Every structure is written in C-alpha cells, then in structure tokens.
Amino acid sequence: xxxxxxxxxxxxxxxxxxxxxxxxxxxxxxxxxxxxxxxxxxxxxxxxxxxxxxxxxxxxxxxxxxxxxxxxxxxxxxxxxxxxxxxxxxxxxxxxxxxxxxxxxxxxxxxxxxxxxxxxxxxxxxxxxxxxxxxxxxxxxxxxxxxxxxxxxxxxxxxxxxxxxxxxxxxxxxxxxxxxxxxxxxxxxxxxxxxxxxxxxxxxxxxxxxxxxxxxxxxxxxxxxxxxxxxxxxxxxxxxxxxxxxxxxxxxxxxxxxxxxxxxxxxxxxxxxxxxxxxxxxxxxxxxxxxxxxxxxxxxxxxxxxx
Amino acid sequence: xxxxxxxxxxxxxxxxxxxxxxxxxxxxxxxxxxxxxxxxxxxxxxxxxxxxxxxxxxxxxxxxxxxxxxxxxxxxxxxxxxxxxxxxxxxxxxxxxxxxxxxxxxxxxxxxxxxxxxxxxxxxxxxxxxxxxxxxxxxxxxxxxxxxxxxxxxxxxxxxxxxxxxxxxxxxxxxxxxxxxxxxxxxxxxxxxxxxxxxxxxxxxxxxxxxxxxxxxxxxxxxxxxxxxxxxxxxxxxxxxxxxxxxxxxxxxxxxxxxxxxxxxxxxxxxxxxxxxxxxxxxxxxxxxxxxxxxxxxxxxxxxxxxxxxxxxxxxxxxxxxxxxxxxxxxxxxxxxxxxxxxxxxxxxxxxxxxxxxxxxxxxxxxxxxxxxxxxxxxxxxxxxxxxxxxxxxxxxxxxxxxxxxxxxxxxxxxxxxxxxxxxxxxxxxxxxxxxxxxxxxxxxxxxxxxxxxxxxxxxxxxxxxxxxxxxxxxxxxxxxxxxxxxxxxxxxxxxxxxxxxxxxxxxxxxxxxxxxx
Numbered sequence: 001x002x003x004x005x006x007x008x009x010x011x012x013x014x015x016x017x018x019x020x021x022x023x024x025x026x027x028x029x030x031x032x033x034x035x036x037x038x039x040x041x042x043x044x045x046x047x048x049x050x051x052x053x054x055x056x057x058x059x060x061x062x063x064x065x066x067x068x069x070x071x072x073x074x075x076x077x078x079x080x081x082x083x084x085x086x087x088x089x090x091x092x093x094x095x096x097x098x099x100x101x102x103x104x105x106x107x108x109x110x111x112x113x114x115x116x117x118x119x120x121x122x123x124x125x126x127x128x129x130x131x132x133x134x135x136x137x138x139x140x141x142x143x144x145x146x147x148x149x150x151x152x153x154x155x156x157x158x159x160x161x162x163x164x165x166x167x168x169x170x171x172x173x174x175x176x177x178x179x180x181x182x183x184x185x186x187x188x189x190x191x192x193x194x195x196x197x198x199x200x201x202x203x204x205x206x207x208x209x210x211x212x213x214x215x216x217x218x219x220x221x222x223x224x225x226x227x228x229x230x231x232x233x234x235x236x237x238x239x240x241x242x243x244x245x246x247x248x249x250x251x252x253x254x255x256x257x258x259x260x261x262x263x264x265x266x267x268x269x270x271x272x273x274x275x276x277x278x279x280x281x282x283x284x285x286x287x288x289x290x291x292x293x294x295x296x297x298x299x300x301x302x303x304x305x306x307x
Numbered sequence: 308x309x310x311x312x313x314x315x316x317x318x319x320x321x322x323x324x325x326x327x328x329x330x331x332x333x334x335x336x337x338x339x340x341x342x343x344x345x346x347x348x349x350x351x352x353x354x355x356x357x358x359x360x361x362x363x364x365x366x367x368x369x370x371x372x373x374x375x376x377x378x379x380x381x382x383x384x385x386x387x388x389x390x391x392x393x394x395x396x397x398x399x400x401x402x403x404x405x406x407x408x409x410x411x412x413x414x415x416x417x418x419x420x421x422x423x424x425x426x427x428x429x430x431x432x433x434x435x436x437x438x439x440x441x442x443x444x445x446x447x448x449x450x451x452x453x454x455x456x457x458x459x460x461x462x463x464x465x466x467x468x469x470x471x472x473x474x475x476x477x478x479x480x481x482x483x484x485x486x487x488x489x490x491x492x493x494x495x496x497x498x499x500x501x502x503x504x505x506x507x508x509x510x511x512x513x514x515x516x517x518x519x520x521x522x523x524x525x526x527x528x529x530x531x532x533x534x535x536x537x538x539x540x541x542x543x544x545x546x547x548x549x550x551x552x553x554x555x556x557x558x559x560x561x562x563x564x565x566x567x568x569x570x571x572x573x574x575x576x577x578x579x580x581x582x583x584x585x586x587x588x589x590x591x592x593x594x595x596x597x598x599x600x601x602x603x604x605x606x607x608x609x610x611x612x613x614x615x616x617x618x619x620x621x622x623x624x625x626x627x628x629x630x631x632x633x634x635x636x637x638x639x640x641x642x643x644x645x646x647x648x649x650x651x652x653x654x655x656x657x658x659x660x661x662x663x664x665x666x667x668x669x670x671x672x673x674x675x676x677x678x679x680x681x682x683x684x685x686x687x688x689x690x691x692x693x694x695x696x697x698x699x700x701x702x703x704x705x706x707x708x709x710x711x712x713x714x715x716x717x718x719x720x721x722x723x724x725x726x727x728x729x730x731x732x733x734x735x736x737x738x739x740x741x742x743x744x745x746x747x748x749x750x751x752x753x754x755x756x757x758x759x760x761x762x763x764x765x766x767x768x769x770x771x772x773x774x775x776x777x778x779x780x781x782x783x784x785x786x787x788x789x790x791x792x793x794x795x796x797x798x799x800x801x802x803x804x805x806x807x808x809x810x811x812x813x814x815x816x817x818x819x820x821x822x823x824x825x
Contacts, residue, residue: 056609095607095735097659097742097794109319129321137664141671156321180333184671187688189423189678193416195338195688238449239427240678241746 022208024124024161024170026112027073027295034070035293039063043276043283046144049235050280059093061144061283065103077115081108084135087147096145099138103148106132126159128174141183143242144283150244151178151201168221169211176204181244188243190234199245202232210256219258223274226251236281249280254287266295338692339416344407346501347700351824354702355479358822359472360625360709361569365479368565373486373508374554384552385493391547392497399547406544407500410515411470411704412691417537418466418519419680419687421527425454427677428612428749435610439583445528452526456756457619457719459681461579462526464709464716466519468625469570471709473518473563474511474702480562481506489552499548509559510551511701516541517563518570525571577623582616589613596730602643602737604730604751615750620724625713626814632724635810637803640731640753651797655734656741659794666792667744673757673789674745682757682786683715686764689782693772706824707771714763714815718808722759725807726751733795745793754804755796758787762808763815770816783808 027033042062045054067085074080084105090098107130114125132153140150159172178201186197205228212221226249233247254274261267271290276282355365362368374381391399406413429437429449438449445451452458486508490496516538523534542560545551592614596603606612620632627635641647658666675682690711694704731753735741748756761783769776787805790796819825 093609095741095743095747097662097744127321129319139667139671180335184668185674186338186672187680187685189420189680192420193423193680194335196335198335200333200335237424237427237678239430241676243678 022128022157022159022170022172022174023210024126024159024163024168026076026110027071027079028299029073029075030299031295031297032070032072033293033295034068035291037065037067037069037270037289037291039065039067039287039289041065041285041287043285046283047279047281048238048240051238052284057094058091058096058144061089061091063147063285064088064090077112079110081110082106083108089145089147091145099142099145099147101138101147102136103138104132104134104153106130106153120165122161122163124161126157126161126172128155128157128159128172130155130157130174139184140181140244141185141188143244143246146244149178149201150181153178155206157206163214166213166215167211168214170209172208174206174208176206178203183244190243190245199243200232201245202247203230204228205230217260217262219256221256223254223256223272224252225254225274229280233281242281246281248282249278250276250282251278252276266297268293268295339408342408342412342695344404344500345409345412345701346698347503347703348698349700349703350503350505351478351700351702352482352505353478354475354700354706354824355482357475357478357702357706357824358818359475360468360713361573362472362476362566365476366483368476368562370476370480370484370509370558370562373484373558376487376492381492381552381554384554385489385496387553388489388496388546388549391543392499392549395547399543402540402544403499403548406512406541407548408695409701409704410512410541411474411701411708412695413541414466414470414515414519414537415463415687415691415708417534418463418523419684421523421530421533422454422459422462422684423678423680424530425450425452425527426459426679426681428453428455428608431610437610437612442525442528442580450529454527454681455615456675456681456683456760457582457616457622457723458579460683460712460716460719460760461577461622463683463687463712464625465526465570465574466522467705467709467712469518469522469567470515471702471705472570473514473566474705476562476566477509477511477514477559478505478702480509484508486555488550490549496549498550500550503550507551507555509562510545510555511559512541512545513551513556513559514563514566515559515701515705516556517560518567519563521564521567522570522574525574573623578618579622582619582622584613584617586613588617592617592727592730600642600644601729602732604732605736606749607733607735607747608749612749614727615748616723617727617750620720620727622716622720624717624720626818627717627720627811631814632721635721635807636728637725637754637807640729640797640799640803643732643737647799648797651799652734652738652741654798655791655794655796656738658792659741659743662744662792669785669789670744670793673786674793675757676746676748682760683712683719683764685786686711686715686760686768690764690768693768693775697772703824706822710771710815710819711764711767714767714812715760717811717814718759718763719756721807721811722754722756722804723750725754725803726756729753734797735794741794743794745795747795752796753800754807755787755790755800756804757790758783758796758801758804759808759811761786762805762810763812764808766809766812767815767819770819 044060065085065087069083071081085103087103088100109129116123155174155176157174161170207226210221210223229247252274256272258270275286276284440449440451485506488507490498520538593603675685730751733752765779765783768779787801
C-alpha cells in the first residue's frame, strides 16, 4: 500500500499563482497537514512574443510570496486542499513601484478513485478539481509588476501515478478555465481597441510530469511543467507593455524534495528550484522555495499507517 | 458508504467544473458595438456655406456633373444595389450595421486603433543608441511612426480638419447638383439604414473614404492594407444599404482625394518632420537650462533616450500664430531650489507613500501611455460616445471633431513649447526614491501634457454640449490629478497645464462661434 502517514503537498508554482497539488500522494483520513511556503522568483530576461530580451528599465523583476496552505483527508481517498499566498513584486531598476497584497485563494478537491498494487508496483488514478478566486482588489493591469491576474479559475486535472519500489512517475494534465476580468481603464488594445473594461482571459492547458525517488521519509523528484495558453491570447509587441490576456506560455524544469523528520514524524521540510526553459510573453524566471509542514491527526485512535 | 461519498465527490468535482465552465460566459459587450445608425435630427442643409480650414471655397476642387437619374446607366446602378441586396450575407449585414453609425465616427475609431498600435518607443540599438522612425523607410526597425501624444494629436487634427473641409464641399455639391437618392428614384429599393432627405451625390461616405484613406496612408504607411480593407467595406456599405449608387460613392472618393492633397501638402511643411531635433539641439537644451542655474531635464529611460520631439512647439498650428503660442506660454515653473518646489516634491512623494486603490484606479484610467490611443485619443473616445446620442449629421460630426482635435493639436504645440522652454526635471530625477505608478514620459515635466490636452478638450466640448460642462470639468481635473497621483508630475505642472489647455481651447471656441454652424 502506498499510503503515507505524512504526505504533504509537493508544490509546483505555476506562473503567477502557486497552487497545484499535483503529486500522487493522499492524506489519510482525518489528518490535516498545514504549513507555509516562502518562494522567491526572479527574472531579468523575458519574451516579447518569441523575442527574448532584457529591459534595463526593469532590471531584475522579483516576486516573493508567502503562502499558507493545508490539506485535509476527508477519507483516505478524498482530500481537500487550500492555498492562500501573500505576494510582493519589485523591479530592481527604473522608476516603477512594485505591488504587494493577498492574492488568490485556491481550493482543490482531490480524489483517488483507483489504486492497485501488484507485487512491488502500485498504480493509482486521481481527479482534481480546483477553484481559485482573488481575495483582494489588486490591479491585474499593472504587468509585469501586478501580483496576479484577477481571474477566477476552475481547473480539472486528471493524473496517473506509478510507483515501483521507491521509484515513481506521475503524469497529469489539466484544463484551466479562466473567467473574464475587469480592469481600471475602459478601453484597451489587443489587435484592435476594445471599448470595455472587461477582458476575456484565454484558457490554459497545463501538463506536468514528475519522476524520482519516494519513500515515507524522503521525496526527491525531477519535474517538467508546461503551461500553454489557449486561443484568445496575443503577443506583446516590441517595447509594448504586457497585458493580462497576453498568451503566456512557460516550459519549466525543476527539482523538488521533501524530508520528514524521524524523531518528529509530524514535521516535514520541503524545498525546490525550477526555471523557465522556454516561454512566450513571460519572464525567464528562476524560482526557489522552501517550507515547513505539520500534520495533525484528528483520528482518536492513533493508527500507524506507515508503509 | 465510504464508496458513496467518494463517488459523490468525483461527480461533484466534474459537475462543479462544468458548471463553472459554462456559467461563466465570455461574451463581452463593447460600447462601440451598441452605437445606433446615424439619423440626424438636423440635416444641416446649409452646411455648404460653413467656413473651411484650408479650402478657399467649397468648390475649390471641381466635381463632375452626375448622371441623370432617367438614364439607362443610372438604372444599371440601381440594378447593382438590388443584386447585392438579393444575396446579402451575414458578414455584409455586419458591415452595414458597423458603418451605419457614421463614417466620421468609424474612421476616428479606426485611427485610434492605428495610434495605439504604433504608440511604442523605438527599441534601442546594440550600442545603446536609438534610431529614429523614418517616414521614408517605414518598415525598418523602428517602424514609422512612433505615434506618441504630439504625433497623435497632430494626426487626429489633420484627419478631422480634412474631413470637415471635405464635408462642407460635399454638402455644397449635394445642394448644387441635387441628385435624388436611389430609393427616391426607385421605390422598390430596400433601404437598410435611416433614409436621408439630402441629395445623394456625392456620397458623404465616399468623400470621407477618399480623404481619410490618403491621409492615413501618409500617417500610418505600414497599415495601408488594413486601411484599404476598411475603405472597401465602407464603399460596399453605401451600395448594399441602398443609400447610394456606385457613382455617388466613386465621385465622392475622387473629390475627397482632390481635397486631401491640400492637407497632405500642408502636413509636409508644418515642421513636424523636423520636430525630433538633433544631438546639437538636445545638448543645447541641457546647457542653456544649466546656465540659468536650474537643473536640466534628464531622460530616465535606460538607456537614456533623446527628448521626445523638442521642436514640436514650432509646428504650424491651424488656429494659432507662433506669436500667439509665445504669448500664451505659462510663467516659469518654481525653481528647483525654491521652497515652493520642495513643497510640491514632498506632495508628489506623499502620493507615492499612501496610494489608495481609488488613486491607483484614476492613474490607470487616465494613463493612456504606451500601446494606447494617447490622451487626445481618450478625449476622442469620450467625445464620440457622447456625440452618438446627439444625432449629428456627418458634416456636424466632422466639424465638432475638427474643433476638438485642432484644439488638442494646439495643446500639444503649446505644451511642448513650454516643456522645451523650461526643460525641467521630473520628480523621480530630483528624488530617485520616488517610485511611480505609471511610466515616466520621456520629456520635461512642466507643463503636464495630460492636463493641457484635457483643459483644451474640456473647453471645446463644454461649448459643444453645454449641458455636460460640469462632467467635462470633472474629467479634465481627474485626468490632470492622475499625473500627480502617479508621481510623475508636480502640482504646478498640472494646474498650469490645465490653464494653458483652457486658453488654447478658447481659440477653437472662438472659431466655433463664427464658422456658420451655430
């Protein structure tokens, strides 16, 4: 049985909003994992369409975020997760003022309908439904320094996980539906000027693959994440300002790891790094993160559920 | 039981996702899709006598006598309309609905898109210098034009003034030749738009197309294919809708092209081409300001960029002489060493320290920076949306837009004259700890361009629609304040800018009182 007494979230920060709990791990029934993650992401090059450039008027654009998140096991096969980040942006050069504030609350329902073990191998399937909504009235139309895009999102992700001994692979794909947003001006240019303050946000398909070592004490994995904006977006033209409904694509490589303390098995430490390999209308960012999680067991009897 | 919970959970995830996906409609209603068809309350039958800007007389350029309506050739033109109408497609209906709101309005909108597309500062060369966009080589990097606010103000003014002169000539010839509209000649023709009681030769849309296309080719040479596409639609619209026969439209285009040549000649010699200056001038501006003991303006762009159009103050105005520009020049700004300056700098800084969300909204609403239609374009949008409800004739639309845009071109001239007379620094130059909420424009601070444009627009629009005067005043004040809230202008820049704009707008108002339209 691939069940972890201490199975917290491994985290894949996706563009503006770090949110997705896309690992092949479930919290056990009545366990609540809560923690926080600090993340630092920065870039000094970005793509205008396919043109990679730097901008001396921005220097290095950095985004720091501090998120509170949690995961509760309703049953062994059904978890509910949330994430709420505080985000702060800054440009190292030029005159533009950075932004800060609470960003978007996301809630995810994670369900594992199938888990099958044959010999040393375990297969499992998951369905994840995520919803996110901005929790403050930050300005989305202040890119590249806005703290988010203001869009409410609904994502459906299907995921398959395969574990052989202590080695595993997880593949998942999601369709992210994004609602229209309102901006502070009442006309804006895409290919032509639109006379409205409402902006149609293109949807996104996200594909994530991760593979590596996984035991109850240590997880170390390599991650590939591809975030692809669907039709309706458009490119930043040369020396133009970015816009929330730009096509924003990013292919990321990264590593994640999590260590669970032997003496205090409720406590785990996690960290990771990822970078954008190839993008379109996004920064070529490097991201580091680290966090601490603690599991509280609300089950009366203390069932040791370790592998 | 556990199994049930889980099945329910899976179903709920799916149901919620689908519900969200389908309940959140992406349909957006844009304001300019709501405009109703032009149906003037007053056809301005006597507009052929109104005072023109460049035409010496409404018939300075000749227009051929029209075909008589009882000739077989005219009947064939009527048949053309019927044949189009027999097979009208959904896309053709869309074209009719779009253009029926009015040619002056739609061309103004098209132009705002062109300005916004090209309102991007040149990208630097490898060595950190910048190349100037060149009208002679518009597809090179950087593309021509960089439609910054002065360029845009002048472009809107030329198109509007040429359209106005052309509409006066059109009204003159309509009355002179008095050819009946196709639907008057043949009652079986359907008319898809409100019927006009004006004679139909030449077609106002034909003339507008002839005038506008040629000027836009000059002003936005990389966009000719796009412009031609719009002109073809407009031409088709008049015939499809049954409002004009082909010869109404085509003669109109010919007349429009003759008239516009006069404006194109003027544009070639109004000084705008030389407004960019040269290195010697840029250096001189700096040294002459330093010589007075003041801090000269420095570009805050990285790499540093030459100042934007330093000689735009010398561009030839439609309503002001160079002496009038000088006479209206605002008094010098507070010295950077004065107590007044320190106070104003502190005020700017305080807006940065305590940005309310409301202030940020105001900054963003009026920013009209890179990639937008500029402040003059914003005022064109404001005016257009109000004019739609006024049910003007095309000639009055053209006249009011010309007054507005000529006033804003004069605002650009007068404002740029002040900026390069005083060449004073932006707040962030003096105090780099001042962070801004919008881009810092690459030209001196005093006086504020937004304030000058808005003051001028406010005065002209208040004259045209007096009932809305208070709302124009409020908007102009807010546009002006937005530059302080954004931390890129001092209070003096904004207040003196508004005053200057109001003075300049006064010249257009004076003309409005005597052009024969009121």
